Amino acid sequence: MTWRRPLLTTVLCVLALSPFAFSRQARPKADNAQMRTQGAKQNASEGEKRFRTNCGRCHNAPEEISPREARAVVRQMRVRAMLSAEDEKLILQYLAP
Amino acid sequence: MKYRWLLSVVLLFGCSVRVQAQENVPILSGGAGFFGAAQGGVHFYQPVLAPVLTVPLGEKWLVESRADLREFISRENGTSGPYQGKFFGTLEYLQLDYLANSHVTITAGRFLTPFGIFNERLSAIWIDKFQDPPVIAGIGTGRGYSDGFMLRGPLVATPGYQLNYAVYFSTLSTVNKFESQRGTGGRIGIFLPRTRLELGASYRRTLQGGGENFQGVDLSWAPYAAPVEIKSEWAHSDGGHGYWIQASYRLSHLTGRDSGLGRLEPVIRMQQFFRSKPVPDDFLPTGNLQRPEFGLNYYFPHEIRLNGSYARQYFSNTTDSNVWEFGITYRFLFPLWPGGSK
Numbered sequence: 001m002t003w004r005r006p007l008l009t010t011v012l013c014v015l016a017l018s019p020f021a022f023s024r025q026a027r028p029k030a031d032n033a034q035m036r037t038q039g040a041k042q043n044a045s046e047g048e049k050r051f052r053t054n055c056g057r058c059h060n061a062p063e064e065i066s067p068r069e070a071r072a073v074v075r076q077m078r079v080r081a082m083l084s085a086e087d088e089k090l091i092l093q094y095l096a097p
Numbered sequence: 098m099k100y101r102w103l104l105s106v107v108l109l110f111g112c113s114v115r116v117q118a119q120e121n122v123p124i125l126s127g128g129a130g131f132f133g134a135a136q137g138g139v140h141f142y143q144p145v146l147a148p149v150l151t152v153p154l155g156e157k158w159l160v161e162s163r164a165d166l167r168e169f170i171s172r173e174n175g176t177s178g179p180y181q182g183k184f185f186g187t188l189e190y191l192q193l194d195y196l197a198n199s200h201v202t203i204t205a206g207r208f209l210t211p212f213g214i215f216n217e218r219l220s221a222i223w224i225d226k227f228q229d230p231p232v233i234a235g236i237g238t239g240r241g242y243s244d245g246f247m248l249r250g251p252l253v254a255t256p257g258y259q260l261n262y263a264v265y266f267s268t269l270s271t272v273n274k275f276e277s278q279r280g281t282g283g284r285i286g287i288f289l290p291r292t293r294l295e296l297g298a299s300y301r302r303t304l305q306g307g308g309e310n311f312q313g314v315d316l317s318w319a320p321y322a323a324p325v326e327i328k329s330e331w332a333h334s335d336g337g338h339g340y341w342i343q344a345s346y347r348l349s350h351l352t353g354r355d356s357g358l359g360r361l362e363p364v365i366r367m368q369q370f371f372r373s374k375p376v377p378d379d380f381l382p383t384g385n386l387q388r389p390e391f392g393l394n395y396y397f398p399h400e401i402r403l404n405g406s407y408a409r410q411y412f413s414n415t416t417d418s419n420v421w422e423f424g425i426t427y428r429f430l431f432p433l434w435p436g437g438s439k
Binding site for chain 1: 121122123124126151152153159161194196198199200202204217218219223224249250251254259261263290293295317319321326396398399400428430431432
């Protein structure tokens with residue numbers, strides 16, 4: 001009988017605090033997802049800028065390019081246009097988000 | 098039991114290759130075109146196919162190749178007689194690239210000679226805004242390609258400026274269709290990303306025969322404020338020296354890039370060449386030449402471009418002539434094996 005009351009109190013406390021615990025875990029997850037989306041948008045925007053700066057001064061952007069094709073195209077442009085590894089990464093994120 | 102183990106390994110290897118294949122899909126791109134020209138009463142036509150094969154291998158390797166396949170169709174006696182065709186096939190590059198780090202790419206095989214800006218960047222038929230290459234395109238590049246190895250990349254890359262370089266060594270080859278000259282050279286350029294202005298200097302020395310030096314300077318400017326592109330090269334060889342300067346202006350700011358008027362791009366080019374002395378097989382005019390040109394490019398949807406141009410050619414060795422040119426190019430790109438869009 002003596003051990004039932006502390007156990008019941010502990011279970012009730014855990015149940016009472018659990019929404020806070022979950023909400024506290026959930027909020028950073030939402031923030032992380034939001035930050036990742038913002039980061040991806042920023043990278044895509046920076047990638048578009050790098051594309052205009054480097055590729056756009058010699059030729060137009062391809063009208064349609066699938067993500068499957070983009071990797072080979074950007075790799076080739078890295079060699080041809082002497083892009084840095086960072087340029088390659090950002091332009092790839094822009095062409096194949 | 099050991100067969101089951103072997104089967105597992107094979108299946109695992111197959112899956113890993115498939116995963117890698119999905120990431121690194123080889124592509125076939127390039128351009129197809131049909132060109133026509135009339136100069137001094139002589140008409141000729143050229144259907145052209147320029148396929149580009151690009152095969153990325155893992156994270157560091159790339160195999161790339163471009164060929165130029167064309168039929169040169171003209172009358173048998175210049176201005177009279179039946180039309181006849183002659184086929185020309187050229188392997189312009191077939192190279193293996195190793196991306197050692199952000200600053201160095203090592204290339205081996207046949208590659209476009211890095212001299213000036215035209216040969217490497219603008220010579221593709223779907224990029225070049227005129228049908229003919231500049232008359233000085235042969236200075237420092239010869240046939241346009243070299244067989245050997247090359248180091249290239251951005252030496253310094255900051256938001257304010259980029260310093261890029263390419264150095265190469267080319268071997269002598271007399272194999273039919275794979276001829277190349279023994280030589281060495283390179284190009285160094287400084288690019289200002291904020292203004293899209295680039296200045297470059299090139300040098301080449303042939304290491305056969307008497308040895309010949311080539312020097313070149315190039316400029317490229319594409320301001321952000323307007324859809325204008327200005328490009329220019331000056332080059333010097335023992336046989337002569339010359340320059341070309343080209344300006345294009347796409348009318349996209351008036352009614353939008355995809356509007357009827359916004360797809361039109363007038364372009365002008367002026368070029369001069371001054372012969373110093375005759376040099377056999379130097380791919381240059383045999384005398385002094387001046388050539389002002391005016392052209393119009395129209396960019397249709399689906400990567401189709403129409404172009405037409407007029408040039409007046411003043412040539413010291415023959416009478417002056419008008420040069421009319423027209424062409425249509427189609428730029429294509431597709432993966433080499435089927436799959437989804439992702």
